[in-house]
Amino acid sequence: MHDRSTEVARERSNLTTFVLSLGAFLILFDVTAVVVAMPGIADDLGFAVAGTAWVIDAYSLAFTGALLASGALADRFGRRRAMLAGNIVFLLASIGCGAAASAPLLLTARALQGVGAAFLGTGALALVAGAFPHQRRRAQAFATIGTISGVAMALGPTLGGLLAAWFGWRSIFYANIPFCLTLAFAVPRVVAETRESGGRPLDPWGIVLLTLSLGLAIDALLKPDAPSTVRAA
Numbered sequence: 266m267h268d269r270s271t272e273v274a275r276e277r278s279n280l281t282t283f284v285l286s287l288g289a290f291l292i293l294f295d296v297t298a299v300v301v302a303m304p305g306i307a308d309d310l311g312f313a314v315a316g317t318a319w320v321i322d323a324y325s326l327a328f329t330g331a332l333l334a335s336g337a338l339a340d341r342f343g344r345r346r347a348m349l350a351g352n353i354v355f356l357l358a359s360i361g362c363g364a365a366a367s368a369p370l371l372l373t374a375r376a377l378q379g380v381g382a383a384f385l386g387t388g389a390l391a392l393v394a395g396a397f398p399h400q401r402r403r404a405q406a407f408a409t410i411g412t413i414s415g416v417a418m419a420l421g422p423t424l425g426g427l428l429a430a431w432f433g434w435r436s437i438f439y440a441n442i443p444f445c446l447t448l449a450f451a452v453p454r455v456v457a458e459t460r461e462s463g464g465r466p467l468d469p470w471g472i473v474l475l476t477l478s479l480g481l482a483i484d485a486l487l488k489p490d491a492p493s494t495v496r497a498a
Contacts, residue, residue: 277455281396282406284451286413288348288389291355291444292382293414295324295437297421302434309434310368323372327379335387340461344395348388349452354381356445363438385448395459 299306303317312320339347358381361374393410397403428436 278397278402278406281455282409284448284455285389285392285396285406286410287444287448287451288352288385289410289414290417291441291448292328292386293417294421294424295359295378295382295441296321297418298425298428298437299434301422301426302429302437305429305434306371310365310371312368316368319372320375323375324379324382327376328383329379331380331383332387335384336391339384339388339391343458343460344388344391345452345456345458346388347384348392348456349449351381351384351386351388352445352448352452354378355385356381356442356449359438359441359445363435392456392459396456 299320303320306312306320307317335347335351355378358374358378362371362378365371365374390407390410393403393406397406425437428434428440
């Protein structure tokens with residue numbers, strides 16, 4: 266009986282680690298997968314040369330800004346709830362990216378995708394502590410998530426290039442849909458909710474100022490001689 270219960274607990278732990286790792290894979294895959302699709306995106310949507318970098322930077326900038334808020338909100342309202350909310354935003358934004366008919370729409374969807382990724386990632390990492398109270402198992406879970414994250418970044422350009430070549434650049438974003446749906450189904454059934462009452466306070470002005478300052482710095486670095494991120498018709 267003891268051996269059976271131990272085996273069930275181990276299987277559940279492995280499943281929990283897999284589900285949380287899937288969230289990490291999605292976040293980092295979307296950072297690198299779009300790089301090889303830049304020429305096609307620029308041709309279809311009329312990006313200027315410097316403006317194509319914003320397809321990546323809009324995601325990264327929104328991710329950084331939202332990351333500061335996601336931790337405090339996840340502690341207050343629940344880490345699993347934060348992960349699921351981030352997953353929904355990421356899913357809808359991915360559909361928006363794939364359906365974008367213009368450069369501004371794509372950049373807006375990419376920024377929303379970054380916000381969703383911040384809550385998805387913060388929730389997933391915070392849930393590890395609650396799911397694995399023993400330090401050894403927790404360390405193993407973090408190591409697995411770290412490995413999966415590295416694999417996602419390494420495979421991103423290759424898989425993104427294949428998807429773009431076979432089905433067009435929009436398929437890179439649509440490819441997120443089945444993974445997001447899997448998370449939406451699995452997380453409530455596999456991962457228990459955790460929260461921290463009286464957690465870190467939210468600093469909205471600090472978040473806004475940091476995001477704006479980073480955005481202005483990136484904009485200045487990307488286009489010192491270009492007046493616009495969108496190519497003139």
